[in-house]
């Protein structure tokens with residue numbers, strides 16, 4: 001069976017996008033891992049799957065798989081590429097697109113300038129939402145990692161995020177602490193790990209070691225989580241520009257029980273067909 005796909009990226013966070021509205025295929029975990037391999041396969045951080053909605057009020061269902069084959073609840077950069085994909089593939093002509101994800105409904109708006117604004121829903125700090133093993137909800141939690149005591153913010157954007165403030169992202173111990181925090185026993189479903197440098201109240205630099213994919217050039221939900229945690233700690237004020245290794249995202253969140261909006265680019269790289277074993 002030949003599977004048509006489109007390779008896309010959001011600030012260098014790269015995706016294989018597959019339309020299962022007009023195609024039929026079942027992708028097993030092992031196949032996803034093989035397709036994700038940057039030498040033996042296509043290579044991507046996440047696989048994005050477009051399906052018909054289950055809720056008739058929604059336009060599409062959007063499923064997300066990490067490079068290790070694990071299915072996840074949300075993907076911010078992927079959501080922007082999703083919006084670009086369904087319009088380019090003429091699966092819809094709408095500029096405002098409503099999608100179901102495992103992490104809840106998303107609204108994607110294709111802007112005139114080609115950038116995409118995503119209503120990422122409300123950040124949730126309750127430890128049980130991640131899940132994170134903690135006695136109470138606090139802006140900062142102590143976490144024992146490899147003999148060190150770290151202070152982390154914890155946020156759910158539908159998917160779980162730990163945010164660690166650092167003096168400089170250039171010298172942050174991403175490769176050493178990333179995996180240790182991702183697999184920390186207090187995160188029963190693992191966690192994405194953000195390393196945040198506060199430049200000013202309206203500007204941060206961020207690197208993200210992603211659950212199931214390792215460090216990526218950008219992470220949309222990670223940018224949302226870092227801003228939400230930074231605002232909650234009184235370090236940031238709305239709006240915030242997030243400088244990631246792959247480029248910049250704009251985050252708009254008034255705080256409290258309100259949706260968080262993320263705006264940024266979505267790029268197509270190439271289309272292809274691959275024979276599925």
Ligand SMILES: N[C@H](CCC[C@H](N)C(=O)O)C(=O)O
Nearest residue numbers: 075076077159211219220221
């Ligand atoms: N790159 C994605 C995040 C994928 C999240 C995934 N790594 C997880 O396990 O939650 C983004 O732009 O939001």
